[in-house]
Amino acid sequence: MRRAIMAARERFPVPVVGVIEDAIAGFEGAxxxxxxxxxxxxxxxxPTVVFFHGGGFVLGSVExxxxxxxxxxxDMNAVVVSADYRLAPEHPFPAAHDDALTVTLWAIRNxxxxxxDATRVAVAGESAGGNLAASTALTLRDRGERLAAQLLVVPGVDLARDTSLIEAKRSDFPMLSPSDLRDISQLYMGLNPAQARIFPPSPLHAEDFTGLPPAVIAVAGHDPLCEEGLxxxxxxxxxxxxxxxxxxxxMFHPFFGFFEASAAARRANNEICHAFAGWxxxxxxxxxQ
Incomplete structure (x- = not known):
């Protein structure tokens, strides 16, 4: 994955922004x-957007x-705080969830x-990052903290999903298969697979959805996670x-990052960014006061 992404970056320019700096987000000792x-x-x-990258909880980084x-x-004219959360299997659940919460609370406080702008702090995430964004929004609500909005792009919100039902309908999804989803759940949940049926880590299984921040949710037709996002x-x-x-x-599952390689993916990405900026x-x- 790293080789493929870095090779693509040599072919396509990256979007130009102003200032970029690496930092350490600290909150309550984490x-x-x-x-x-x-x-x-x-x-x-x-606006300040805390972003959680995708990669099935086991791949990816801020770089x-x-x-x-x-x-x-x-595109959103926003401060973006990209979280380099810990990855499984070396750091199984709840490591990524805890890191996402730490970064968001740090961003709110700072x-x-x-x-x-304190009135426009939001969370955003793609795929596994969408899970972390949704989970953070739920956890912060329960702590009495408020976010302006949440952006969930092809989110994986049910780690207890029945992949056999997905395979019965279709098994040839591009770049993310039902077997991939089984591996992701196993690697992320580690020694606690039964916990996948509750929240956290599965936002779809939360008991109460009231009082959550307004959500923009993007799903892809050729994605095994489409139905759970809907x-x-x-x-x-x-x-x-x-x-x-x-x-x-x-679109297929990881389209959000293909905005330079595909004109259709770029239009989709542009639409999402424009919608969330307005949101x-x-x-x-x-x-x-």
Missing amino acids: HVPVRVYRPRDAQTGL LMDDIARKLCR VAALGG AYAERLGAAGVPVQVHWFED LQQYALPVT
Whole structure:
């Protein structure tokens, strides 16, 4: 994966942003590496988006998903905090979940120093990162913390999913197969596979969806996770949470990072960024004194 991504980066330019700096997010004794992106000509009071990369909880890093974070920063004119959370199997659940929570709480507490606006702090994630974003939103709600919004791109929200049902409908999904999903769950859950049936780590199995931040959810037609992403949107909507679903019927699971290689993927990515930028304006939190 690393070789493929780095080879592609030699062929395509990365989106240009303003300032990029590596830092350590610390909260309540926990510390997680992060990379902070600020737009060109950045002012203060910008939206702040905490981003969790994809990779099935076992692959990826802030460096490998640098281009995605750059594009989010540029296209949404937002401060982006990309989390370098711990990976399985060396660090099984709840390591990534705990790291995601640490980074988000750090961003909330330091939003002014980051150049952000406290009324527009959001979480965003792709695939496994979508799980972490949704999980963070749920956990913060239970702690009495508020986020403006959440962006979930092809999220994996049910680690107890029945992959045999997916295979019965179709087994030839490009770049993410049902057998891949089984491996991901096993590697992430480690010695606690039964816990996959509850939240955390499976947001779809949470008991209460009320009071969660408004969500933009993007799903792909050629993706084994499509139905659970739609199911999560339905659960949120039924609980009165504002939800906007973007269904890209012709896209495959990791399309979000293919914006340079594919014109169709670029249009989809652009649509998501534009929608979430508007979402952050529409659902900014009330100003508190």
